Amino acid sequence: MARLTRRGLILRGAPVIAGAAFVGARSSSAAEHHGHAVAVADAAAAEPHAGHADMHGGFQGAVDHAANGFDPHVILRDFDAGQTTRLASGRTLRTFELVALEHDVEVAPGVTFPAWTYNGRIPGPTIRAREGELVRVAFANGSNHPHTIHFHGIHPATVDGIGGQGGAIVAPGGRAVYEFDAAPFGMHLYHCHVRPLAEHIAKGLFGAFIVDPKDGREDADEMVMVMHGVDTNFDRANEIYAVNGIGFAYLERPIQVRRGELVRLYLGNMTEYDPINSYHLHGNFFEYFPTGTSRVAAELTDTVMQCQGQRGILEWRFASTGRFMFHAHQSEFTELGWQGFFEVIE
Numbered sequence: 001m002a003r004l005t006r007r008g009l010i011l012r013g014a015p016v017i018a019g020a021a022f023v024g025a026r027s028s029s030a031a032e033h034h035g036h037a038v039a040v041a042d043a044a045a046a047e048p049h050a051g052h053a054d055m056h057g058g059f060q061g062a063v064d065h066a067a068n069g070f071d072p073h074v075i076l077r078d079f080d081a082g083q084t085t086r087l088a089s090g091r092t093l094r095t096f097e098l099v100a101l102e103h104d105v106e107v108a109p110g111v112t113f114p115a116w117t118y119n120g121r122i123p124g125p126t127i128r129a130r131e132g133e134l135v136r137v138a139f140a141n142g143s144n145h146p147h148t149i150h151f152h153g154i155h156p157a158t159v160d161g162i163g164g165q166g167g168a169i170v171a172p173g174g175r176a177v178y179e180f181d182a183a184p185f186g187m188h189l190y191h192c193h194v195r196p197l198a199e200h201i202a203k204g205l206f207g208a209f210i211v212d213p214k215d216g217r218e219d220a221d222e223m224v225m226v227m228h229g230v231d232t233n234f235d236r237a238n239e240i241y242a243v244n245g246i247g248f249a250y251l252e253r254p255i256q257v258r259r260g261e262l263v264r265l266y267l268g269n270m271t272e273y274d275p276i277n278s279y280h281l282h283g284n285f286f287e288y289f290p291t292g293t294s295r296v297a298a299e300l301t302d303t304v305m306q307c308q309g310q311r312g313i314l315e316w317r318f319a320s321t322g323r324f325m326f327h328a329h330q331s332e333f334t335e336l337g338w339q340g341f342f343e344v345i346e
């Protein structure tokens with residue numbers, strides 16, 4: 001079979017995703033480094049254009065979320081508050097535990113990827129603290145490669161997670177503790193900061209870090225989406241695009257929201273190998289708060305783009321019931337997995 005490229009995936013239409021293609025496209029040096037073959041289920045090659053297959057392009061069937069060990073629908077509204085204790089000063093100490101692991105993840109129907117994860121999921125846990133609290137993250141490296149956690153936010157140089165004086169690189173089996181103030185309030189990100197950075201991040205070592213304002217925010221149906229790509233053949237270009245680990249997950253099963261209820265979406269971009277990603281909402285406009293650090297919206301729009309590492313908070317309400325799409329407005333990204341539906345119910 002001819003070498004598979006992501007553009008080829010789109011242009012050649014539905015039946016192109018056959019197992020041999022992904023495996024054949026993988027370079028031997030990459031294979032050696034990653035230590036796994038990329039397996040693609042036979043089902044992906046069969047029955048083009050059946051059922052909703054048109055919207056999936058050539059991706060057929062359903063992802064086995066149980067086998068993956070995580071479900072994007074759970075990740076969507078799963079905020080990790082950690083464990084709290086009160087310090088002598090009266091301040092709250094919020095403790096989290098993260099472990100780096102290596103395991104296969106089915107990132108789109110029939111496409112298995114040898115991922116690196118924090119806590120067995122992509123993205124890692126959505127760490128959530130309140131402005132002014134002390135955050136302590138205990139990190140254990142349960143993988144075969146050196147890793148760190150680098151947090152966005154305001155913190156001392158020694159816990160920056162970049163190696164050397166900036167917080168040691170954690171060898172396989174090693175541990176580290178990152179401790180810093182929760183500041184500033186907003187939507188932040190964290191990721192591994194070991195070279196080659198793009199690879200460590202693209203393999204899945206990233207997550208969201210939310211700091212709530214001292215006085216909180218208005219009640220809302222809150223969710224988190226981290227946009228990213230998956231380089232399944234290690235050619236430094238993405239073959240799959242997703243939010244929260246799995247391509248097409250919210251297309252397969254729409255996200256239910258209530259008509260009239262405030263939706264608050266914490267959106268971040270950890271896409272490697274493409275300079276930007278974007279979020280477009282159908283049939284509605286949202287208020288956009290870049291980085292979530294101001295209470296005043298910067299924009300009322302239906303499309304926002306983010307460079308890698310950028311993030312923000314989106315707020316809106318649906319006035320009517322029905323299914324509304326959301327997706328990257330880069331059409332290639334959409335067709336390669338980054339699309340979904342909100343299903344608005346009464």
Ligand SMILES: [Cu+2]
Binds near residue numbers: 194200
């Ligand atoms: Cu790493």
